Amino acid sequence: MDQDRKFLDTFLIVIGALVAMTIVIFFIATGVEKAHLDPDNLENPLAQQAVTDRIRPIGEVATTDNPRPAPVTTAPSGAEQAREADAEVSGEAVFTQACFACHGTGAAGAPRPGDKAQWEPRIAKGMEVLYQHSLEGFTGNTGIMPPKGGRMDLSDEQVKAAVDYMVEQSR
Ligand code: HEC
CATH class of the missing domain: 1.10.760.10 (Cytochrome c-like domain)
Incomplete structure (x- = not known):
């Protein structure tokens, strides 16, 4: 009987811990997702990339250090x-x-x-x-x-x- 009681206590503590962890992970995951979806959030790597693309010079010189310059977008015909x-x-x-x-x-x-x-x-x-x-x-x-x-x-x-x-x- 005593053993059963102890098992149940331990079991409930473990389940409780798992539930708490689930909740914590849920909130962390939502936060990460938000940061990645918000185009105005500059910690978002996609937004950073977009800014870099926008302010990139239209021409670049190919050197051995920079073998493939970004494609130059010319004015369309x-x-x-x-x-x-x-x-x-x-x-x-x-x-x-x-x-x-x-x-x-x-x-x-x-x-x-x-x-x-x-x-x-x-x-x-x-x-x-x-x-x-x-x-x-x-x-x-x-x-x-x-x-x-x-x-x-x-x-x-x-x-x-x-x-x-x-x-x-x-x-
Ligand atoms: C060569 C110069 C010039 C160019 C190019 C030009 N506009 Fe205008 N536009 C004017 C001037 C000047 C007025 C003001 C006329 C007035 O109210 O006396 C005007 C007025 C307007 C108005 C207000 C009209 C009204 O009833 O009050 C609109 C709408 C308009 N332009 C649209 C455009 C659009 C769309 C383009 C590009 C496709 C364009 N304009 C290109 C000179 C130009």
Whole structure:
């Protein structure tokens, strides 16, 4: 009887210890996973890699110490651009390529994204009007917006995506 009692005590202690360990391991595992999934956490090796990739110089010299420089991403050719455009319309990319020259600097009176005061009355016209003005051109109080910003090779979707992007930045 005494032996049974002792066995049961030991057994319960062992089970208790295992349960406690399970809980501890569970929390450690969740913490590790979080650190690895959060792209803003700079302790995350994937995020570190992403930052390194972003700030890497576009050209590198191959030496014996550095036999294989990272692939240089050159500006895509026109045909590649068109193919990419079919695959995905990124308003930000279109903006950078086609609209930034005027809208990024405010040159010729172009409203800059993020300048809420300049954009408020324009956004108030409604998206349809802004789309139409950027596709067909528009002469307003501050200057001349050429049709599609002068980039007739852009599709309507691309131009609209760029408008969406600018408006998104300026709300
Ligand atoms: C050559 C310079 C130039 C380029 C390039 C340019 N814009 Fe503009 N854009 C202007 C100017 C100037 C205005 C302001 C016109 C005004 O209100 O007087 C303007 C105004 C606009 C407006 C507001 C129209 C309104 O009704 O208030 C939108 C939307 C717009 N541009 C979109 C674009 C997009 C999208 C691109 C790129 C595809 C682009 N622009 C490229 C000069 C440019």
